[in-house]
Structures are given as C-alpha cells and as structure tokens.
Amino acid sequence: MKALAWHGKRDVRVDTVPDPKIEEPTDAIIRVTTTGLCGSDLHLYELLGPFLDEGDILGHEPMGIVEEVGSGVTTLQQGDRVVIPFQISCGACYMCSQDLQTQCETTQVRDHGMGAALFGFSKLYGQVAGGQAEYLRVPQAQYTHIKVPEEGASLSDDRFVYLSDVLPTAWQSVEYAGIPEGGSLTVLGLGPIGDMASRIAKHRGHRVIAVDLVPERLQRARNNGVEVLDMREHKKLGDTIREMTDGRGTDSVIDAVGMEAHGSPFGKIAHQMTGLLPDAIAAKMMETAG
Numbered sequence: 001m002k003a004l005a006w007h008g009k010r011d012v013r014v015d016t017v018p019d020p021k022i023e024e025p026t027d028a029i030i031r032v033t034t035t036g037l038c039g040s041d042l043h044l045y046e047l048l049g050p051f052l053d054e055g056d057i058l059g060h061e062p063m064g065i066v067e068e069v070g071s072g073v074t075t076l077q078q079g080d081r082v083v084i085p086f087q088i089s090c091g092a093c094y095m096c097s098q099d100l101q102t103q104c105e106t107t108q109v110r111d112h113g114m115g116a117a118l119f120g121f122s123k124l125y126g127q128v129a130g131g132q133a134e135y136l137r138v139p140q141a142q143y144t145h146i147k148v149p150e151e152g153a154s155l156s157d158d159r160f161v162y163l164s165d166v167l168p169t170a171w172q173s174v175e176y177a178g179i180p181e182g183g184s185l186t187v188l189g190l191g192p193i194g195d196m197a198s199r200i201a202k203h204r205g206h207r208v209i210a211v212d213l214v215p216e217r218l219q220r221a222r223n224n225g226v227e228v229l230d231m232r233e234h235k236k237l238g239d240t241i242r243e244m245t246d247g248r249g250t251d252s253v254i255d256a257v258g259m260e261a262h263g264s265p266f267g268k269i270a271h272q273m274t275g276l277l278p279d280a281i282a283a284k285m286m287e288t289a290g
C-alpha cells in the first residue's frame with residue numbers, strides 16, 4: 001500500500017510499504033477513505049524527530065471501511081463504515097470506565113509517562129502506524145471506533161471525519177473553559193480548533209469574541225455569528241475586549257493558537273533549541289516540555 005512516512009525533520013514521503021495485517025485478536029484492518037491532517041502533525045514534522053524512526057507512518061484522523069476483524073472483535077464486521085479516534089482505548093479498564101479514554105490503562109505508554117497510545121504519533125505514544133495510508137491496523141478495535149449510523153449512509157465522509165480528533169478537542173476545550181450560563185468567551189486563534197470551539201460555544205448560547213489575523217478565517221467566523229477582532233487592527237487586545245464587555249473582559253478564554261503557529265514564542269524557542277542539541281538531550285527536553 002501507499003503511506004505517508006517520516007524520513008527526517010521536514011521530510012515526509014509517500015512510500016510503498018507492506019499492507020498491515022491482523023496481529024492480535026482485538027485488531028481490525030480498515031481501508032482508509034478519508035484522513036485528516038492536523039496541527040499536531042507539525043509537532044512530528046518539526047520537533048519530535050528524536051522520538052521517530054525513519055519510515056514511521058503518520059496520521060491520526062482517519063475513517064474508512066472495515067476490511068477484516070480479529071477473532072476477538074464482535075462489535076464490528078466487514079463493510080462497516082467507521083471513524084477511528086486519535087487515541088487507542090480498550091473500553092474495559094478503570095480509566096475507560098471513567099470516560100477517560102485518553103488515559104486507557106491497557107494502551108498507556110508507561111515507559112514515557114504518557115497516556116493512551118495514539119495513532120501515528122511517535123515512540124512517546126506507542127509508535128503505532130498511522131492513518132495517512134491506504135490501510136490501517138486498528139488495535140483494540142472492539143472499542144476504538146465510532147460507527148457511522150445507518151441514516152448517515154448517504155452523507156459524505158467530511159460530515160463525520162472530524163469526530164476523530166478536531167471536533168471532540170474543540171468541544172472539550174469549551175467544557176474546560178467553564179463558561180457560566182449565558183456567559184461570554186474569547187477565542188484566540190481561528191484555525192480548525194478555534195473555529196469549531198467558537199461555533200460550539202455559540203451553539204451553547206454564549207457570546208463569542210474571536211481573534212485572528214487571517215481574513216478568510218475572520219470572515220468564516222463572522223458568517224457564523226461570532227464577533228471577530230483582526231489583531232492587526234487592535235494592538236491592545238485586552239483593552240479592546242474590556243471595552244466590548246463593560247470593562248470586565250469575557251468570562252472565559254480559550255487559547256487555540258498552535259505551538260507551531262507563526263510568532264508563537266514557545267514554538268520558536270523549542271525549534272531553536274532542539275535544532276542545536278544532540279538527539280538524546282533534545283528528546284529529554286521535548287519529553288519534559290512538550
């Protein structure tokens with residue numbers, strides 16, 4: 001099959017590699033029909049080289065059709081259309097029973113002190129082959145899937161694929177923001193997460209003020225009823241937002257600016273430092289910092 005493989009910093013290639021096979025009774029193989037690119041992929045592209053091997057397959061936002069299931073997978077069958085979540089979880093451990101699937105105890109990567117294994121996301125998260133590929137082996141497939149319901153059969157993949165990562169990430173950011181009933185929210189950054197968080201907060205009845213500097217992103221948010229501020233025109237954003245909110249500011253703020261975004265101070269320092277250090281030391285630093 002063809003798959004997107006990592007070869008080095010800023011060097012990824014579409015390679016021909018062996019098709020994945022069922023390795024455990026809890027595996028399934030899916031034929032990928034749509035797969036997302038993510039801001040998180042930039043961590044691998046730019047920074048996490050010390051934790052990647054040449055040939056590692058990237059990608060963690062896939063959906064597709066089940067081709068084959070292991071003997072232990074009774075919840076899926078060939079032909080099912082599924083979205084595959086970023087994190088691999090068993091559905092049966094203590095953490096999964098608490099709805100903390102990102103900490104699944106069956107797949108946790110304890111060697112690196114991390115949570116559940118993730119698709120296509122370096123040794124820090126289990127070095128599991130990712131979904132920017134024609135086929136994907138899904139471990140813990142009895143639970144690691146979201147079945148597209150019957151009534152969605154006529155709808156295209158892009159109605160569902162965001163369930164893998166972007167939509168739940170944005171939804172959870174609004175949960176964590178703890179906006180009071182009828183309260184207000186500032187969203188910094190209108191990339192995919194910021195845009196979806198804005199729409200979710202609007203959907204839940206909140207006033208949303210969002211900040212970006214890309215005209216198309218500002219326009220898209222404006223079309224969705226979000227009040228937008230172009231940061232190129234407002235040098236003192238805090239003052240502007242206070243003026244818009246009776247001098248108090250919004251109740252909550254979501255920072256949705258990516259670590260690798262242009263101008264992000266953390267990203268810049270991390271790039272400079274990991275670029276200069278030997279792999280072993282850079283690995284330790286990224287493990288601690290990122």
Ligand SMILES: [Zn+2]
Binds near residue numbers: 037039060165
């Ligand atoms: Zn993602």
Ligand SMILES: [Zn+2]
Binds near residue numbers: 093
């Ligand atoms: Zn679990």
